[in-house]
Amino acid sequence: MRMALAVAASLVVLSACGGTAVTGSGSGQPKPSGKVGEVLTLAQPAAPKTLDPTKETTSDRFYAALAYQPLIVQNSAGDLQPGLALSWHYVGTGNMTFVLALRPNVKFSDGSALSAQGVVDHFSYLVKAAGQQAPLFAGYEFAATGPLEVTVRSPKPDPDLGKHLSQNFVAGDIVSPTGLSDPAKLGGATFGAGPYQIDAAQTVAGSQYTYVPNPNYYDKAAVHWKKVVVKVMLDPQSTLAAMQTGQVNLSLGDQGTVPAAKRAGLTVTSAPQLVVAVTLADRGGTLVKPLADVRVRQALNYATDRASIAKALYADSGAPTMQLSVPGSAGYDAALEHTYPYDVTKAKALLSQAGYANGFTLDLFTTTGGGLNLVTQAVAQQWGKAGVTVKVNEISNASAYRTTVLGEAKAPAFTSNFSVPVAIEGSYLYLPNALYNPFRNADPVLQKLYNQSAVASPEAKAGVDKQIMAYLVQQAWFVPIVSQDLYYYASRNITGTTTTPTSYVSIYEVQPAT
Structure with a gap:
């Protein structure tokens, strides 16, 4: 952690x-x-x-x-x-x-x-x-x-x-x-x-x-x-x-x-605050053409066995998730957690419909921080079952990692993101000028929803934020995997x-x- x-x-x-x-x-x-x-x-x-x-x-x-x-x-x-x-x-x-x-x-x-x-x-x-x-x-x-x-x-x-x-x-x-x-x-x-x-x-x-x-x-x-x-x-x-x-x-x-902290009698408090996800930054298909097709991005989500990853790598500290928000935070909608059940057959069918029946090769960047490299290896194996060949690129230094995935590589990459308010999340993850949108991809539907959220009353904002999260899940710009607890000992x-x-x-x- x-x-x-x-x-x-x-x-x-x-x-x-x-x-x-x-x-x-x-x-x-x-x-x-x-x-x-x-x-x-x-x-x-x-x-x-x-x-x-x-x-x-x-x-x-x-x-x-x-x-x-x-x-x-x-x-x-x-x-x-x-x-x-x-x-x-x-x-x-x-x-x-x-x-x-x-x-x-x-x-x-x-x-x-x-x-x-x-x-x-x-x-x-x-x-x-x-x-x-x-x-x-x-x-x-x-x-x-x-x-x-x-x-x-x-x-x-x-x-x-x-x-x-x-x-x-x-x-x-x-x-x-x-x-x-x-x-x-x-x-x-x-x-x-x-x-x-x-x-x-x-x-x-x-x-x-x-x-x-x-x-x-x-x-x-x-x-x-x-x-x-x-x-x-x-x-x-x-x-x-x-x-x-x-x-x-x-x-x-x-x-x-x-x-061990619990056995020692320490006060252990926690709450889900982190979301481990793959950011499909090249959703316009500039370098990885298949990612321009929403069916391909959805296929990657279907090909991800989140439950097994959460159980194997996170034990009691993480839960499988399909969205960038955690329970209790802005935009979270429990109904979205049923969008992409693990289904290799469905993933293969979507890839075939998109013209990739024989799969394709994908560079996926990761780092050792937070055990993200272990999650990456698990995902690479799972996507391979659907026909996607993943080449894992591991960079230990966090600064070099960010420079690479947002600079010369601009490739799909693992991130461990804090769940944040939608207005801040858009500025960092998915709006045209967002840090993790290096290709500056724009979407008029998402932008319209985001603009509505920015001026909405607190009561109306909650509903609009859920619409934003639902649209992101539907468009599959990300492959969220696990929501992770943040722990304190006292x-x-x-x-x-x-x-x-x-x-x-x-x-x-x-x-x-x-």
């Missing part, structure tokens, strides 16, 4: 979940337990390349969220709650103008004050810094329309802007004016308005990051620990051992160590480690057990 996270973060995107306008005065956190713990120790599978939240990736969100309060807090249930913004709402129709009312009297850890102009300056810097989140805000206009009011105008409908401004996307973690005045310092120090601040004297970059309470934090009751330590631990077995001996209180889990002396299909464990909710 650790590797699956690394691959997914580098290949696609980390998800979030939405909500409507909210007004409140708290910190966006649950009611405090009334108990302040001495030290909370977290284990993370990778060190951040920088502490600059505008350049950090979403997989580094814990490092950023501790010190940088976001404009909007997304809780573990997926709801959006007040952060540095007390309220927010769209203006007019079309989801293109978004107004935030900022919390008054907020000071950053360095003593500078929160203001609307400071938020505008933060996003100007974020776009120039060209980090992972910068493309999300290309063409967006941020304006200070009052001392504590920020108006955002997007170039196209964006029903999920509130999610983008939460801690799960890092971009909404606001940097202070002092930090922006000397960006070189952002890499090793923190300039946020969050509950903690980095303690450089107790921090060893790449190994251990120590945070202490921010004396200027606006909600003292929400500071649950006297110290938070984040340890970088690359090996799942070492992480489990550290959890068992009490050296670590909270960590990401690994599907291989789940039984010691018995902490609470607040809930996770759902639409959100992650929120570091703001982790408290000492009463």
Whole structure:
């Protein structure tokens, strides 16, 4: 699972979940337990390349969220709650103008004050810094329309802007004016308005990051620990051992160590959040002509024995799936899970109807991260039974893998994608300018549905999102195989480690057990 996270973060995107306008005065956190713990120790599978939240990736969100309060807090249930913004709402129709009312009297850890102009300056810097989140805000206009009011105008409908401004996307973690005045310092120090601040004297970059309470934090009751330590631990077995001996209180889990974690008495929480799939990027048949025929793409889906793969390779951590959404997330429709039952005879018939009775040869790229290479080998054998000869190309390095499949190869490839809102999913997977649509294939039916979803009310949007998912399944642009659980391990002396299909464990909710 650790590797699956690394691959997914580098290949696609980390998800979030939405909500409507909210007004409140708290910190966006649950009611405090009334108990302040001495030290909370977290284990993370990778060190951040920088502490600059505008350049950090979403997989580094814990490092950023501790010190940088976001404009909007997304809780573990997926709801959006007040952060540095007390309220927010769209203006007019079309989801293109978004107004935030900022919390008054907020000071950053360095003593500078929160203001609307400071938020505008933060996003100007974020776009120039060209980090992972910068493309999300290309063409967006941020304006200070009052001392504590920020108006955002997007170039196209964006029903999920509130999610983008939460801690799960890092971009909404606001940097202070002092930090922006000397960006070189952002890499090793923190300039946020969050509950903690980095303690450089107790921090060893790449190994251990120590945070202490921010004396200027606006909600003292929400500071649950006297110290938070984040340890970088690359090996799942070492992480489990550290959890068992009490050296670590909270960590990401690994599907291989789940039984041992449960036997050790750890609190194990999980939710389906990842979808392992084959992306048939060349659906226009530019390099692989057969893929232009929907019958061929459907044949590949019929030729995939998802149940046997899930049982053999994922045990209790995965379930067979035929769609890009997981149960409980946007667009998911249980009825779609009956679309492509494993049927080699049906697959052969469709190939014959498309003019490929003798099959064809297909290059399929994969990587070792998350065990995707093992899934690839299983799929190659299954497709072979239908007459499709698969040449497996394995690339271990995740960055090189992405460069290859989106660059010179542009071939069908395995991905481990986080299930995300439809508006974000389209931008990364299937719209004309999507990252995983290197041939820029367009579909007027899909585009029309996507446009409807972008401007729909929350009530109507759910139905349109299901139509989008149904159309993707029918057109078979992907071969979804398994929806996979994301695991967390927690010691018995902490609470607040809930996770759902639409959100992650929120570091703001982790408290000492009463």
